[in-house]
Amino acid sequence: MKKSLLNKIIIYSLAIFFGTILLAVAICTTTNVRQTLNATTNATKSVTRIVSQLAGKYDIDRLVQTPDSEEYQELTETLRSICNNDGVEYIYIFIPDMDNNEITFVIGVASDERKRQGSLEKSQAGVVMEHHFLESEIHAWNGDTENVSATRSSERYGRQMCTYALIRNQNDEPVALVGADYSVDKIYKEIVYNTAVKLLKVVIVLTILFILAAFFIKKKIYEPIAFLFENVKNYISNKTDDNRSFEPIKLNTNDEIQRLADYFNEMVQDVDSYADRVKSLASQQAKADTELEVAKRIQYGIMGEKKESSLAHNFMISARMKSARQVGGDFYDSFLLKNGKVCVFIGDVSGKGIAAALFMAFIKTLMREKLMDIPDLAQAVAEANREICNSNPEGMFATSFIAVCDKKTGTLEYVNAGHNKPVIIHNGKAEFLECRSCIALGIFDDSEYEQHEMTFTSGDILYLYTDGVTEAVNGDKKFFGEEMLLEACNSSEQTANGVCEKVSDSLKKFMGDTTEQFDDITMLAVEQRGQSLELVCEMSELAKIKDCIFDLSVDNGQKKKIYLACEEIFSNIANYSEAKNVEFCYYKNADSVTVIFADDGKLFNPLARKNEKDFDDFDEGGMGISLVKELCSGIHYNSTDGKNVLSLEFADK
Secondary structure (H helix, E strand, O other): OOOOHHHHHHHHHHHHHHHHHHHHHHHHHHHHHHHHHHHHHHHHHHHHHHHHHHHOOOOHHHHHHOOOOHHHHHHHHHHHHHHHHOOOOEEEEEEEEOOOOEEEEEEEEEOHHHHOOOOOOHHHOOOEEEOOOOHHHHHHHOOOOOOOEEEEEEOOOEEEEEEEEEEEOOOOOEEEEEEEEEEHHHHHHHHHHHHHHHHHHHHHHHHHHHHHHHHHHHHHHHHHHHHHHHHHHHHHHHOOOOOOOOOOOOOOOOOHHHHHHHHHHHHHHHHHHHHHHHHHHHHHHHHHHHHHHHHHHHHHHHHOOEEEEEEOOOEEEEEEEEOOOOOOOEEEEEEEOOOOOEEEEEEEEOOOHHHHHHHHHHHHHHHHHHHHHOOOHHHHHHHHHHHHHHOOOOOOOEEEEEEEEEOOOOEEEEEEEEOOOOEEEEOOEEEEOOOOOEOOEOOOOOOOOOOEEEEOOOOOEEEEEOHHHHOOEOOOOOEOHHHHHHHHHHOOOOOHHHHHHHHHHHHHHHHOOOOOOOOOEEEEEEEEOOEEEEEEOOHHHHHHHHHHHOOOOOOHHHHHHHHHHHHHHHHHHHHHOOOOEEEEEEEEOOOEEEEEEEEOOOOOOHHHOOOOOOHHHOOOOHHHHHHHHHHOOEEEEEEEOOEEEEEEEEEOO
16 A cells, blocks of 8 residues: 555655646746747837837938938937847848849947947948848838737847838838847847746745645545555455455545445445345346347348348349347338339438337338338328327437339339438449438428439449448548448449448458447348330230340340240240230340249249150140250249249350
């Protein structure tokens, strides 16, 4: 105790003492410097004003020409008297020629102290010299009376504070400048002397106060703390698991130290009960952690930590989600509307944890319901916002970006409810989609939302994300930012999955393994793939399919193989399915071509039939399916929304 606390008190007290001394030095020095400089500046300004008024009564040009005249001698003696009486080193008069950077010397005098240097001789009258004008000289010549002082150094005269004033003749015309120099070294000597006197007084006072304070601290603070420490140490050293005897500490200081002793007495009595509470809290925390982990799995089960899917045959959906905590407030969704359009949205709820997750689930469900029931996108978002505001006692809110893709028109309708601007990738180039951002959901129940529209055709990709992407930080506290996001999108494989994978990998590399994730990271990309045709289930429509296939950028042999397979499939649908309408979709992949037939006929899986080897055993149309299997590298069937959907894949040779 004596080696730590007492030493610390001494060290800290000395630090405060010397710090106070240093502060006093700084204050005294600053004050003296300011006061001395102001006094010197005012004195030199006063001298120059007096001399300018005095010299204005003389004919300056005549003085230059007659340095031996009585007037010249008279003015010289007057200036020397002023110089000696006011402490000025030099006083001089000159005529400036600022256009040529020259001066014509008129009169110069030095104080008796400086006279021995022989620096300013009367024989110099009329001499023209090169001169670099100071700003203060220019100000003085222009009639300024404030900004007329400056400091100048030279080997001949040393460091001088120079002040200038304008001399006017009887007609109030500027004819010359007068300058007065004051030694800077003399100023510093005055400052040092005045500062030393003041500091000596301050040090004496502070030393007395320090001694008194040290005695008080030792008596009233250190000794009671030392007593308290010894008693606590004895209790710790003497206690056992079965015997925790403790004599209550009694002090009569009637201050915080006394209260500290009282609190410690109570603490000793509560140690056992506190330990029991800690065990109980640890058990509850473990249970809460387990429940949060279950909630996380449920959340990922609802939306998916990673999602890959297709909608309406032409749209590929890819999504990623990573919560900062066990559960988060980010959400996304993708689904097919009643009118056949594809809807996607993403959002970010204010706050984190369970509350944000519950609010997120409510908003996600409500948004899907409104978007399914209300065809007008802006109206659907407004209705959802109204219900969110009316069912939001905690005042939470969420940003969201909602988009609807129409494969028939090749357009994208979207509403931005206070969310980050998305990235649109067109012809392999990524750029931010500039659009008006409306107010977030859950703030005002009468908010209106603006609907925008743009072209969204084959190969285009819409990338949506939450602010956890751009605001991710690395070990150097730098943000991932929008620039790095665009760079990742541009360098990715130009697919929905490729964009999400590239951004995720870039984020992981940027943050490293040791950087903590502070915000939820969620992203969703939708890719428009290929084209589609709405066909009447009649064989005459086969010509349209042929035109599409032969427009593909593959070799002729591949085109013929694809058309042959498509002809077989369409013939079977037209002849046997009882369908009225057929949707034909097609798109070119990196190394393959995908063709999709979706008809509204009776549900039937042609792939479920077992082909026999004998030709005569095939039902009508059965051989066509067998042939298609031989032509394709892959064929898949499923029934979606009451339709038969058959997908054919043709690998490049």
